[in-house]
Amino acid sequence: MKESHVNMNxxxxxxxxxxxxxxxxxxxxxxxxxxxxxxxxxxKVIGIVDAPTAGSDAGDTLDGSYRDIPTYFSIEQxxxxxxxxxxxxxxxxxxGGILPKGLIKEVKYCLxxxxxxxxxxxxxxxxxEEIVHLAKAHNTAVYDIRKPKNYADNNFWSPNIxxxxxxxxxxxxxxxxxGKRTTCGLLHQLCNDAGIKAEMxxxxxxGWMQGYKYGFILDxxxxxxxxxxxxxxxxxxxxxxxxxxxxxxxxxxxRNPSGPCGAExxxxxxxxxxxxxxxxxxxxxxxxxxxxxxxxxxxxxxxEAYDAEVIGICLNTCELNEIQAKQKVETYKKKYNxxxxxxxxxxxxxxxxxxxNIL
Amino acid sequence: MKESHVNMNxxxxxxxxxxxxxxxxxxxxxxxxxxxxxxxxxxKVIGIVDAPTAGSDAGDTLDGSYRDIPTYFSIEQxxxxxxxxxxxxxxxxxxGGILPKGLIKEVKYCLxxxxxxxxxxxxxxxxxEEIVHLAKAHNTAVYDIRKPKNYADNNFWSPNIxxxxxxxxxxxxxxxxxGKRTTCGLLHQLCNDAGIKAEMxxxxxxGWMQGYKYGFILDxxxxxxxxxxxxxxxxxxxxxxxxxxxxxxxxxxxRNPSGPCGAExxxxxxxxxxxxxxxxxxxxxxxxxxxxxxxxxxxxxxxEAYDAEVIGICLNTCELNEIQAKQKVETYKKKYNxxxxxxxxxxxxxxxxxxxNIL
Numbered sequence: 001m002k003e004s005h006v007n008m009n010x011x012x013x014x015x016x017x018x019x020x021x022x023x024x025x026x027x028x029x030x031x032x033x034x035x036x037x038x039x040x041x042x043x044k045v046i047g048i049v050d051a052p053t054a055g056s057d058a059g060d061t062l063d064g065s066y067r068d069i070p071t072y073f074s075i076e077q078x079x080x081x082x083x084x085x086x087x088x089x090x091x092x093x094x095x096g097g098i099l100p101k102g103l104i105k106e107v108k109y110c111l112x113x114x115x116x117x118x119x120x121x122x123x124x125x126x127x128x129e130e131i132v133h134l135a136k137a138h139n140t141a142v143y144d145i146r147k148p149k150n151y152a153d154n155n156f157w158s159p160n161i162x163x164x165x166x167x168x169x170x171x172x173x174x175x176x177x178x179g180k181r182t183t184c185g186l187l188h189q190l191c192n193d194a195g196i197k198a199e200m201x202x203x204x205x206x207g208w209m210q211g212y213k214y215g216f217i218l219d220x221x222x223x224x225x226x227x228x229x230x231x232x233x234x235x236x237x238x239x240x241x242x243x244x245x246x247x248x249x250x251x252x253x254x255r256n257p258s259g260p261c262g263a264e265x266x267x268x269x270x271x272x273x274x275x276x277x278x279x280x281x282x283x284x285x286x287x288x289x290x291x292x293x294x295x296x297x298x299x300x301x302x303x304e305a306y307d308a309e310v311i312g313i314c315l316n317t318c319e320l321n322e323i324q325a326k327q328k329v330e331t332y333k334k335k336y337n338x339x340x341x342x343x344x345x346x347x348x349x350x351x352x353x354x355x356x357n358i359l
Numbered sequence: 360m361k362e363s364h365v366n367m368n369x370x371x372x373x374x375x376x377x378x379x380x381x382x383x384x385x386x387x388x389x390x391x392x393x394x395x396x397x398x399x400x401x402x403k404v405i406g407i408v409d410a411p412t413a414g415s416d417a418g419d420t421l422d423g424s425y426r427d428i429p430t431y432f433s434i435e436q437x438x439x440x441x442x443x444x445x446x447x448x449x450x451x452x453x454x455g456g457i458l459p460k461g462l463i464k465e466v467k468y469c470l471x472x473x474x475x476x477x478x479x480x481x482x483x484x485x486x487x488e489e490i491v492h493l494a495k496a497h498n499t500a501v502y503d504i505r506k507p508k509n510y511a512d513n514n515f516w517s518p519n520i521x522x523x524x525x526x527x528x529x530x531x532x533x534x535x536x537x538g539k540r541t542t543c544g545l546l547h548q549l550c551n552d553a554g555i556k557a558e559m560x561x562x563x564x565x566g567w568m569q570g571y572k573y574g575f576i577l578d579x580x581x582x583x584x585x586x587x588x589x590x591x592x593x594x595x596x597x598x599x600x601x602x603x604x605x606x607x608x609x610x611x612x613x614r615n616p617s618g619p620c621g622a623e624x625x626x627x628x629x630x631x632x633x634x635x636x637x638x639x640x641x642x643x644x645x646x647x648x649x650x651x652x653x654x655x656x657x658x659x660x661x662x663e664a665y666d667a668e669v670i671g672i673c674l675n676t677c678e679l680n681e682i683q684a685k686q687k688v689e690t691y692k693k694k695y696n697x698x699x700x701x702x703x704x705x706x707x708x709x710x711x712x713x714x715x716n717i718l
Contacts, residue, residue, distance in 0.1 A: 097510060097583075122510040122583070148507065148581060151456060151481040157617040159648035219583035222507060224456075224481070226582050227618045255665070258516040259586045260626045263619035270616075289518035302664040305657070306614070
């Protein structure tokens, strides 16, 4: 029996889920849906709602790997099943973080069927009176993942981070949406498969949704507490799990104009090693008006100016075929004299030696 | 007649004020009180409450310049005057941003006398039931400057920043509390006195309290909106005031571990010129456990890695006498081949040529 219907303790959410995409599954806006399809220990995804790709397998659409996750034309169609899923998860980012009308309608439909809704937009469901009313009426709940914490529940930075002997690696990128979280997840898996106990620190809503235990949602944290929350996540993971290595999911990029991020990892979490995810493209956010992406060389130089070292490069080759991707990897290896992998075609196994090297 | 007693529109606050310091006036924790003593167009300071320096002139205690601002032993003593001030302003930062017991008592006393209270701590007065009750009972108000905006009232970053032709200068520092805001204010005054129309973008509570028109409180902004709010402040200042130059108040420092800050200025606000405030000291936050402050050379290199240029250095010489300070300035001029000034002994006039040079 649920005692409260809004602002539920988000960490209680776990179960089967249908994912809402506002018809954007094939775009980078659906990063959260993609992450859930790739794998989650928190939610077992039983279907995706996305009219443009309805009828296909969501894994196949994403990266060519069948995952037995059907895509439905509408939420009504998705919920014509028995038993109902435990949750409907909003799996897209929207312009300005606002809940668009189409999603509001779908959210209401889910609640009316008694299905709880998980929301990672800045626009909180708990601020929509009608939605809260519906959740209560149907004895279900809404979970606002991006609800900012009360200031007193945040942590300040602590110099204890300097006492860590566990290697802390930042998985950073040269732009938003180039695959930092996916790469970090692959590295986490790679380490654990190889008998290296790794903890991944999530820093976005998708990481939380995928079920990683330590982390916080960086972009909905009051700026004063970003370093403290990151530091606290790393220290907690090390204290509780005694991992061999900590991998931190990066956000944005050091010079993405809409929200530069990265110094927190290198300075506040004291990461001395960086794995850099890069996609060859012209503009930040693929938007000419945002300006040209700076060169990979200059990104490495900037990271070095923060006293950290790039130990490997992951190339996002989503725009290339396999032959082109492999050629690109060879070119980069020669140019940068660093281990280079293309996770989409070969995984990240090629980075295992360099990881073993820092343990 | 006030309609609401809590969460008043903060921009309505303007008038006479007494400043509460929790007995910390002589420490760096009282930066806000110091800023108000140095000058504000929003609040006319009629007194400081600080038992350790009671009886002295607050200006004289701060920097040896008499300013006709008496310091009182207690809030009771400060309010034994007619007419009462319009506001009591909390002028200190406290550990964790929490309202300590002593200040709570003083706040309550002020409200009981009908004096409105302005609070810049993370701990919001409007969350203290008893305080809200008192404000209502005495027909006065509380103003929480650090209350985070609703997400929808925040601005996202806009590429329009690239179209600006007005020079944008970031006044950054090599640590917290080295004089960035004071220096920025002095440069603002210097420009305007020289017939150069300057706008200063405030980024902290003290800048707001001093009456600067454009800006936001960076550390209580959700991280996703920091770049957008900064960009919006600059674009608004330029659109409305058509200044010859925009000066931005920096926060923390690029490598301060408790909250690195600076990329937002260089990347999101596209500042290509930096005036760097530096104090020769060993440790961040004067705290050995926080780690050694990196060299000024490496700070300049890091700024250059962000494609910006340091055009002048301001030395904080608070620990030196006048002769030592002047010698230090000469040493720095030779070493860095840049204009160098020591604002505390000679102001910032020495930077006028380099400012004129970028107009």
